[in-house]
Amino acid sequence: MEAISKAKRGQRLDSDDVTIAYVGGGSRQWVPNLVQDLALSEFDGTVRLYDLDVEAAERNAEFGNWVQDREDATADWTYEATGSLDAALEGADVVLLSTQYNPAETFVHDLDIPKEHGIYGAVAATIGPGGIFRAMRTIHDYKRIAARVREHCPDAWVFNFTNPVHFVTRALYDEFPDINAVGMCHEVLHQRGVLADIASEHLDMDAEREDVSVNVKGINHFTWIDEAYCDGVDLWPLLEDLKDSEEAHREFTPEDLEDMSPFGGKRQVTWELFRRFGVMPFAGERHIVEYANWFLHGGKEGLNRWGVKRTTSEFRSKHWTPSESEQTTDVEAWLAGEKEFTLESSGEVLLDILEALSGGDTFVTNVNMPNRGQIEGLEHGPVVETNALVRASEIRPLAAGGFPRPVESLIQGHIDTIETVIEAARDGDLDTAFEGFLIDPQVRTLQTEEAAELFAELIAAEKDYLDDWNVADADVLDGTDVDV
Template sequence: MHDLSGDQHRQGESVVIGFVGGGSRDWAEKLMNLLALTEEFGGTVRLYDLDYESARTNAELGRTIQAQEEAVGDWTYEAVETLEAALDGADFVVCSTQDPPAETFAHDLDIPQEYGIHQTVGDTVGPGGTFRALRSIPQYREIAAAVREHCPDAWVFNFTNPMTVCTRTLYEEFPGINAIGICHEVYHVQEWLADLAVEHLDVDEPAYEEVDVTVKGINHFTWIDEATLRGRDLFEAVDAELAERDLPSYEPGDVADMSVYGGNNEVTLDLYRRYGILPAAGDRHLVEFVTWYLDPIDEPEDIHRWGIKLTPSEHRVESWPEAMREREAILSGEEPVEITDPGEEMVELMKALLGHGAVKTNVNVPNRGQCPDLQDGAVVETNALLTEDSVTPLAAGPLPAPVRSLVETHVTNQETLIEAGFDGDLDLAFRAFRNEPLVTLDPAEIESLFADLVEAERPYLDDYDIAGADVLS
């Protein structure tokens, strides 16, 4: 993110934020912390969730954060019982949704693993990403339709994965929507580049916002072909780092104690040396797009050689109640309330759209030429300039042909899933599933895996013609 102006001419205005998925265990608390530290505008946050009690708990958390002495913002929080109540007249809509992991995400990971398909994340591409998309498309159609009816001029921020499919669904259902997909993966790469600059170029430690990058591609498979800091080419630092590594640098078991969210940029550097362009997402996401890093795996520990880990389904399932316990400990007074800046940009983007300066950062929006070699209308990730009530994507230029061919496969799959989701067509969805690079099975096994996932997640697939699907017969 680059703040291009200090203008703050709409000081103190009141806005309404409708939070869809208001029982969120992560993004809601991040937003509350950021708003507590925001003086430029205040207002009301309405929290809506299918789990009303979780939204109610978050409303109480928001009020608790707001009551702290260091909270300079002026915000009220309320849980509401309907989507319409959350969105009526909203200025901003924040989407952060997740189906119960034990009933969905666990199946997304465990059932493919029974067939020998290992996934490091399972929320964007591959079998897990495909089924998460199929579940999300009907939900995001409903959100878009509600925005169209209750707050058509609102700015919609989507944080939900699969980022591309969810954001694309919003536009397919309501072409006039003002929606952007927001992901922090590029920020983390900017932080890494800043660290490399300190280590290899002997510069004073910069903030990640000082690192200027040209972003192009699709979410979690984004690429950078220019990176500069104070006029210095940062690929010099990347080259120096690559020269010091013997890739892959690890052995199975070496990162057993590392967080599942950790990484050591081994895959990033390997792709850079092979293609001459730098990936701009974490390694645990990248390997699900370029699957030769996962194909040789016989045991989950084998992926450790690239300095990353598989995310076990137990972690996904257990993280939900653990997050709720942490919330309850704060509300009961057992744990202190600490207002901290989580390092996310969502409120800075709101400020820009409200007229408090201009910001340049990476967003996910439909392609209107910013990625000239990718399909028009598909959601792509590039830089954009945010100013008062405006998001202007910035031209990123073409990808190198070998990289473009990798990206295009996933664009085609995502567009196919959108069509399948809107038609309720599981046979069409299966074509995208079968075309996933991670699905390297015998044709009969691919059908069997797809059928097993449908059966396990049937309660979440009501919008699809399961009875009429040829692939399931």
């Protein structure tokens, strides 16, 4: 892999005095994880937690300062909560973006309404009808954030963790082309861990995620690899053998997956696409199937056959409720002494990136940035995911090559959807947004009239979150039976 010429260059971080603005500072999972990573880091500074739910941000600020008082905290950080975005951003060195709307009012519709039309989406987070609507209710907010960054901290490094990462990161650049923004995702990190397990099992190596390097390329949640090494050992011959093995040809029933988390997977989709196209998908399979949606046909049985389990609307709603969630941290119980707290690293790579930007060791990791040639064959401008070289004041994407024509076609089709919706968002044109919706592969399973009905039903269900879209003048809604 070689570095290409287009890099993002920004300010060099001062490890003794970093100001971080966290947009979405009431987060129940990302902020508590960040607090622990910062407490164990080599940085000192201030974190300003901004959230519309100021009480949640205040709770996280209390937790952050509580963690700093622990003997095993090695860094010196101060946490402040604010209900003012401008105050959070003013003079910030680093901006972190991680926001979400109430799933009971959004995600449940993203999952359930398309299902009524025969679209059995697995997660509805990034693409497909649900992913597109998640983008439509998020894009304008992030364009406003980008405008505020331009005003208050134009040189800041901006890291976006909000899904759909490619839509949202693209919206930041659409509003502020000179923004130093990077989309972040841990799917590739998890898959590197899977390859480490494979190397340990089949090559008798004592491997960890950090030992695995890959040539990753694609768009977020639809990334692929065509090279893989573990501690210098080429894994590709082993992967070629495994794809034809009995292990890679398993089938499952709904009963087999009854106790499996929707975040799990059996890698059968990965092996199947590797056999078909000669390059390996490299993300969680519940995401992959929403892009390569052959596996969604046949409803529950069709999806479960491949070892993938649908994320239900009930699961999404529970995730929003701390007492019922399987994922979120338990800040209130820790603060009250009702639950034992252990200070430990989250395993995310943000701090490694910040250390490299401040002049520490050079670091390579996967990032989402506009394509400037790092992926051949795809148009320049849309946000793509590849490895990047991170060093003092610079994040430079690495040239990853291109794709076999069939895979390039799959990816470019999704880019066309993303770019069409981004274009539509510039003036809130709902009819143009529907054009992007209509060319999505999941939607193309419907007649055009039914696709318009589905679009209108989602508009009606989520209208309170779509204020920036011109609903009143949308022609697409006139021909439906839906009361919007």
